[in-house]
Amino acid sequence: MGIRSVHNPGSYLGLPTIWGRSKVYALAYVKDNIAKKILGWNNSHLSQAGKEIMIKSVAMAVPAYTMSVFKFPTTLCNKINYALADFWWGSASSPGIHWKNWGSLSLPKSEGGMGFCGLADFNLAFLAKQGWRILSTSNALWVSVLKSRYVPHCSFLEATRGTSPSSAWASILAGRAIMSQSSIWQIGSGQNVDFWRDNWIQRYPSFNLLSHMPTVAPIVSVN
Incomplete structure (x- = not known):
């Protein structure tokens, strides 16, 4: 060889x-x-x-093939x-x-x-599709490998770049930002949806609540 x-x-x-x-x-x-x-x-x-x-x-x-990875x-x-x-x-x-x-x-x-x-938009569209595949085919082997390496304790939507991410992982996160802007949750039980931050309201300009999450004032006890 x-x-x-x-x-x-x-x-x-x-x-x-x-x-x-x-x-x-x-x-x-x-x-x-x-x-x-x-x-x-x-x-x-x-x-x-x-x-x-x-x-x-x-x-x-x-x-096209290379842009779907990097x-x-x-x-x-x-x-x-x-x-x-x-x-x-x-x-x-x-x-x-x-x-x-x-x-x-x-x-x-x-x-x-x-x-x-435009090549830049074309590239981000491919990477956003990869992000969607991670969400929709969570049981695939390649998705399991990525999750065990980069998101062992949270969901893909909450994952961060980390200290020394690979070029492929950093690229997928760039596509995730595009995917998140145009996707909304389909409400089922609602257990996985963040009521205040996630996109879940259909036929609404921003897909989520415009108001901020209320803050609860601390309870002060007086002796």
């Missing part, structure tokens, strides 16, 4: 085995893979309709967005003029955009 070089330790399940100090460097292979595809597309002289299909169907599929640095997301914008506005011989920024192109077509995905 042999031993891999220290400078190229390989990957496991499609992810790098060694991260180092820079997540941008560790995840740069995603940007490189997209750049290689764009280079081939530019040589094909695609129409705008063809470019739209390639961006939505192929380019967005390249980082939160990408904003710097890397911006670099990938810029590369896709160059492909959209340019041609094989010229990068072209960016008549609109990627944020505008990411809007739905009904709002004047093209419906492209």
Whole structure:
């Protein structure tokens, strides 16, 4: 079998085995893979309709698996967005003029955009889905391993980062924040719901109570 070089330790399940100090460097292979595809597309002289299909169907599929595990640095997301914008506005011989920024192109077509995905939002959506899987499939083996390591004495919704969290755990917590904003409890027995803090009121702007939990004044006994 042999031993891999220290400078190229390989990957496991499609992810790098060694991260180092820079997540941008560790995840740069995603940007490189997209750049290689764009280079081939530019040589094909695609129409705008063809470019739209390639961006939505192929380019967005390249980082999907990695984004479901790790939160990408904003710097890397911006670099990938810029590369896709160059492909959209340019041609094989010229990068072209960016008549609109990627944020505008990411809007739905009904709002004047093209419906492209912003990588940062795309990433958080995947991580929020992982948080939902932890809540809905609590008996899965991978969920049990995470809970025993990071949340042995509380629920996933109450878990903290801890002192030295892994990149995967810190990323899942970033997705949990997004998930918590748009999810509400379905009231059953009510035993697991925090009446004052949790989202449980349907058809209400904030999904929870706007008033604060009342404080009980201490009882002072007078002799």
